[in-house]
Amino acid sequence: MNIVVDLNRCQGYAQCAFLAPQVFEMHGEEALMYLPVPPEDQLERVRRAAAACPVQAILVGEEAGADVR
Amino acid sequence: MSGDLRDGRIVIVGASLAGLRAAETLREKGFAGSLTLVGEDPRPPYDRPPLSKQVLLGRVPAEDTGLPLRRPVDAQWKLGVRATGLDPIEKRVLLANGEQLPFDRLLITTGTRARPWPNPAEAALDGVFTLRTSEDAGRIAERLDAGPRRVLVIGAGFTGSEIASACRERGLDVTVAERGPAPLVGALGGSFGALAAKLQRAHGVDLRCGVTVTALTGNGRLTGAELSDGSRIEADIAVVALGAIRNTEWLAESGLAAGPRGLACDAGCRAFNMYGIVTDDVFVAGDVARFPHPLFEYQLLSLEHWGNAVEQAEVAAHNMVSPGPLRRPHLAVPAFWSSQFGLNIKSVGVPTFSDQVVLAQGSPKEARLVAVYGYRGRVTAAVSVNQAKSLEYYQRLIETAAPFPPEPVGTDRPEPMTPVPSDVPDPAVLSHGPTVALTGHLPDRRLTLVRR
Numbered sequence: 083m084n085i086v087v088d089l090n091r092c093q094g095y096a097q098c099a100f101l102a103p104q105v106f107e108m109h110g111e112e113a114l115m116y117l118p119v120p121p122e123d124q125l126e127r128v129r130r131a132a133a134a135c136p137v138q139a140i141l142v143g144e145e146a147g148a149d150v151r
Numbered sequence: 152m153s154g155d156l157r158d159g160r161i162v163i164v165g166a167s168l169a170g171l172r173a174a175e176t177l178r179e180k181g182f183a184g185s186l187t188l189v190g191e192d193p194r195p196p197y198d199r200p201p202l203s204k205q206v207l208l209g210r211v212p213a214e215d216t217g218l219p220l221r222r223p224v225d226a227q228w229k230l231g232v233r234a235t236g237l238d239p240i241e242k243r244v245l246l247a248n249g250e251q252l253p254f255d256r257l258l259i260t261t262g263t264r265a266r267p268w269p270n271p272a273e274a275a276l277d278g279v280f281t282l283r284t285s286e287d288a289g290r291i292a293e294r295l296d297a298g299p300r301r302v303l304v305i306g307a308g309f310t311g312s313e314i315a316s317a318c319r320e321r322g323l324d325v326t327v328a329e330r331g332p333a334p335l336v337g338a339l340g341g342s343f344g345a346l347a348a349k350l351q352r353a354h355g356v357d358l359r360c361g362v363t364v365t366a367l368t369g370n371g372r373l374t375g376a377e378l379s380d381g382s383r384i385e386a387d388i389a390v391v392a393l394g395a396i397r398n399t400e401w402l403a404e405s406g407l408a409a410g411p412r413g414l415a416c417d418a419g420c421r422a423f424n425m426y427g428i429v430t431d432d433v434f435v436a437g438d439v440a441r442f443p444h445p446l447f448e449y450q451l452l453s454l455e456h457w458g459n460a461v462e463q464a465e466v467a468a469h470n471m472v473s474p475g476p477l478r479r480p481h482l483a484v485p486a487f488w489s490s491q492f493g494l495n496i497k498s499v500g501v502p503t504f505s506d507q508v509v510l511a512q513g514s515p516k517e518a519r520l521v522a523v524y525g526y527r528g529r530v531t532a533a534v535s536v537n538q539a540k541s542l543e544y545y546q547r548l549i550e551t552a553a554p555f556p557p558e559p560v561g562t563d564r565p566e567p568m569t570p571v572p573s574d575v576p577d578p579a580v581l582s583h584g585p586t587v588a589l590t591g592h593l594p595d596r597r598l599t600l601v602r603r
Contacts, residue, residue, distance in 0.1 A: 083219070084217050084218065084219040085219055086198050086218055086219055088458070088461075089200065089457075089488045090457070090458040090486045090487070090488060090497070092488075092539070093539045093540045094495065094539055094540075109490060109493070110490070110493035110494060110495060110537070111493075111495070111519075111537050112494075112495035112537045112538075112539060113490035113493075113494070113495035115204065115205055115210070115490075116205075117205075117210075117211055117215070118198060118201060118205075118211060118215055118216050118217065119211075119215040119216075119217065141219050141221065142219060143219030143220045143221060144219065144220050145195070145217040145218070145219060145220070146171050146195050146196045146217060146218045146219065146220045146224075147166075147195025147196060147217075147228055147230070148195070148217070150195055150228040150230060
């Protein structure tokens with residue numbers, strides 16, 4: 083599973099950084115930095131973070147084109 | 152919806168963000184025909200914004216940037232092969248490997264590439280890089296890991312500034328050389344650029360503005376650079392961040408309205424041919440598109456923005472499978488973000504479409520502010536620094552052509568609010584290209600701009 087955050091939409095509420103701190107962290111006061119390929123053992127937390135995002139900016143999905151590699 | 156539009160053969164040339172989102176949207180809208188994605192990059196679609204941030208900081212490997220799917224696309228992927236031509240009569244895309252791909256409808260999302268260093272011998276020196284692909288980012292990150300004595304960044308647009316920021320965060324010495332008067336002026340104007348210059352210097356960047364790099368020197372391996380002011384810099388890495396070139400050369404013989412400024416299209420993403428007549432089977436989206444925007448006097452805009460790639464791809468895909476009356480215009484308000492030197496910079500509207508700017512909230516001192524841009528008395532853009540939550544409000548002002556300067560809002564507004572010139576430069580004076588190109592006339596700058 084990979085993630086991408088729509089950072090136009092993100093307003094720095096930091097819910098994700100609270101729910102999955104190994105994957106999402108605030109870089110400075112407002113900028114979000116994240117791991118696009120989170121570790122397997124973090125996926126449940128990532129899903130919770132995506133669901134909790136107040137602006138629904140986090141997309142979680144299968145890696146595009148994984149079948150053509 | 153008419154049945155035949157949901158069937159047939161669709162080819163998408165350009166397999167990055169816009170191409171992928173278009174493919175997903177086509178399937179979501181019920182397209183059941185054959186779908187082929189062609190990409191020059193051998194990697195399946197990946198996300199580029201992290202390349203100049205997480206990847207250069209060494210926190211994320213360059214290959215760990217693949218984009219997640221929204222839904223299965225059931226497509227044939229042709230990656231690592233470049234499209235070399237388009238036959239609009241026979242309706243075929245020609246590929247570099249000799250293959251020909253027949254289509255009923257075509258979507259062009261070939262985007263841009265990094266503008267290379269103009270001297271090929273100097274560009275070939277070991278240690279000289281551009282940053283566009285994940286491979287580029289991986290190579291640069293590896294060199295930064297090795298602890299270079301100094302990094303030279305040529306061009307202080309968003310990419311160059313983010314590279315410099317990553318270097319400083321790693322504790323590396325960095326020199327930034329920019330031909331214009333300040334960083335970010337191409338996108339945000341001179342008033343904001345002055346702020347960006349202070350920010351870079353406060354973070355220890357050796358920022359040189361108003362200069363050009365006249366030579367990269369070395370013997371096989373880069374050792375330094377010569378500047379137009381006669382000075383010399385020693386550096387073992389140079390990252391050339393001179394903006395982007397639109398990938399339209401392959402369309403030169405196609406009869407489409409394609410050139411260095413992009414491929415022109417109507418509000419529904421249908422490409423124009425060279426006579427200015429709209430096609431109905433060739434669509435375009437993302438960085439390579441030039442499209443008319445009503446909020447900016449129908450000037451043709453080219454946007455090198457992540458959000459535009461997504462939104463325009465969705466509109467193009469919708470229109471490719473929808474009959475005329477059900478087609479939609481691409482009217483999204485342009486928006487982008489950048490994080491650098493610990494700050495989150497976000498923009499809505501088109502800051503370069505302005506004659507004035509006013510500090511509407513916050514202050515540079517507290518590193519939290521909103522600058523609002525106006526053109527001939529109406530609000531056309533807003534840029535926030537660490538104040539993203541305010542932008543939605545200003546976006547509504549842009550969408551409704553609200554009067555400029557805007558009514559004061561918030562408890563953090565400066566007193567008095569005084570507009571100053573936004574000081575948008577002629578793009579020709581910059582090292583880096585602007586990430587928003589107004590391809591019609593530049594707005595006049597006779598009015599004065601708002602500032603405290």
